[in-house]
Amino acid sequence: MVSKIPATIITGFLGAGKTTLIRHMLQNAQGRRIALIINEFGDLGVDGDILKGCGDETCREEDVMELSNGCICCTVADDFIPTMEKLLAREDKPDHIVIETSGLALPQPLVRAFNWPGISTKVTVDGVVTVVDGKAVTEGRFAHSVAAVDAQRQLDENLDHETPLSELFEDQIACADMIVVNKTDLLEEAEAQALVNTLNGSSRAGVQVVTTSMGKLPVDVLLGQGIGAEGDLEARHELHHHHHEHDDDHDDHDHDHDHHHDHDHDAFESFVVTLGEITDPKAFSDQVSAIIGAHDILRLKGFAAVSGKPMRLTLQAVGPRVETYFDQPFGDGARATRLVVIGQAGLDHAAIEAALRSCAALH
Numbered sequence: 001m002v003s004k005i006p007a008t009i010i011t012g013f014l015g016a017g018k019t020t021l022i023r024h025m026l027q028n029a030q031g032r033r034i035a036l037i038i039n040e041f042g043d044l045g046v047d048g049d050i051l052k053g054c055g056d057e058t059c060r061e062e063d064v065m066e067l068s069n070g071c072i073c074c075t076v077a078d079d080f081i082p083t084m085e086k087l088l089a090r091e092d093k094p095d096h097i098v099i100e101t102s103g104l105a106l107p108q109p110l111v112r113a114f115n116w117p118g119i120s121t122k123v124t125v126d127g128v129v130t131v132v133d134g135k136a137v138t139e140g141r142f143a144h145s146v147a148a149v150d151a152q153r154q155l156d157e158n159l160d161h162e163t164p165l166s167e168l169f170e171d172q173i174a175c176a177d178m179i180v181v182n183k184t185d186l187l188e189e190a191e192a193q194a195l196v197n198t199l200n201g202s203s204r205a206g207v208q209v210v211t212t213s214m215g216k217l218p219v220d221v222l223l224g225q226g227i228g229a230e231g232d233l234e235a236r237h238e239l240h241h242h243h244h245e246h247d248d249d250h251d252d253h254d255h256d257h258d259h260h261h262d263h264d265h266d267a268f269e270s271f272v273v274t275l276g277e278i279t280d281p282k283a284f285s286d287q288v289s290a291i292i293g294a295h296d297i298l299r300l301k302g303f304a305a306v307s308g309k310p311m312r313l314t315l316q317a318v319g320p321r322v323e324t325y326f327d328q329p330f331g332d333g334a335r336a337t338r339l340v341v342i343g344q345a346g347l348d349h350a351a352i353e354a355a356l357r358s359c360a361a362l363h
């Protein structure tokens with residue numbers, strides 16, 4: 001019997017720290033050959049670029065496959081399955097496959113894909129790891145807390161749906177085999193503990209909740225869970241279903257289709273802004289932070305060209321928190337600043353682009 005290749009699914013909301021965690025994993029892979037499948041929301045392959053750029057022998061460029069035709073959970077058949085088949089057809093098979101979903105993906109449809117003929121005989125879901133931005137959740141920035149939403153719903157019978165953000169969060173938690181509370185460096189110990197308790201209370205029995213910062217978890221903790229999540233799909237919906245007990249619209253549908261159908265990517269949007277060189281990274285990123293606040297941008301990331309610097313500046317913003325670092329020299333392409341802006345639908349493209357443009361012109 002040929003043993004199945006284990007695949008770990010890394011999910012979690014925009015900017016939670018999935019790429020950071022994967023990067024740490026690759027740098028500490030202890031000889032394991034890991035193939036990556038990366039799916040990103042927005043038309044700029046920042047995560048793939050960061051991971052390919054890590055220069056480690058364990059992450060060779062051909063081991064990083066990017067799915068760019070939309071969110072993985074909605075393009076499973078067209079995009080994910082063919083990519084997986086290609087990967088499985090290789091002579092030189094990986095020891096482990098790691099899949100990073102987009103921050104807006106529901107993990108359930110992806111787990112289900114592992115039951116497809118041709119896939120199910122060769123790969124198994126080793127575990128679903130859900131990365132949580134401890135700071136953002138504690139601040140209630142994107143998700144009202146699950147408890148608060150429930151309380152609200154009990155007060156108001158008409159409130160039959162959650163925000164797209166909190167719904168995603170719940171689904172990602174419901175599907176997890178392990179929950180990683182990340183960014184504890186930005187939390188008080190008591191805050192981290194409170195969040196762990198909440199998550200323990202709202203996840204399935206037996207799900208491990210661990211805390212970390214910069215995704216620095218031992219590889220043996222993350223990989224080799226041996227769960228076989230594709231055989232256990234029903235359990236991964238229960239939690240969400242409970243939360244919808246009062247919601248008549250949801251009751252009669254098949255769970256799986258229900259979720260798939262409900263998942264409305266139109267609730268979010270993204271666009272790319274291309275700018276010239278900037279001169280002052282600090283002033284630029286301070287200004288970007290103000291623009292993010294003014295326009296309710298959820299996530300902004302990309303690469304900036306800085307006058308006189310051969311290296312490209314990686315710019316990463318999650319909510320108002322902007323991080324920059326010089327990463328690697330620009331490739332053959334033109335030196336330009338390219339940023340992807342992600343938010344809930346209704347972003348004012350024109351105003352945001354104008355603001356970023358004048359900010360780049362100034363700094």
Ligand SMILES: Nc1nc2c(ncn2[C@@H]2O[C@H](COP(=O)(O)OP(=O)(O)OP(=O)(O)O)[C@@H](O)[C@H]2O)c(=O)[nH]1
Nearest residue numbers: 013014015016017018019020103183213214316323
């Ligand atoms: N302070 C702090 N920052 C972190 C931590 N983990 C990640 N970050 C930062 O958070 C930002 C987003 O991290 P990523 O790893 O790109 O997050 P992601 O989940 O891959 O993001 P998307 O793919 O856009 O959904 C980056 O600026 C990281 O450096 C952490 O533990 N503490």
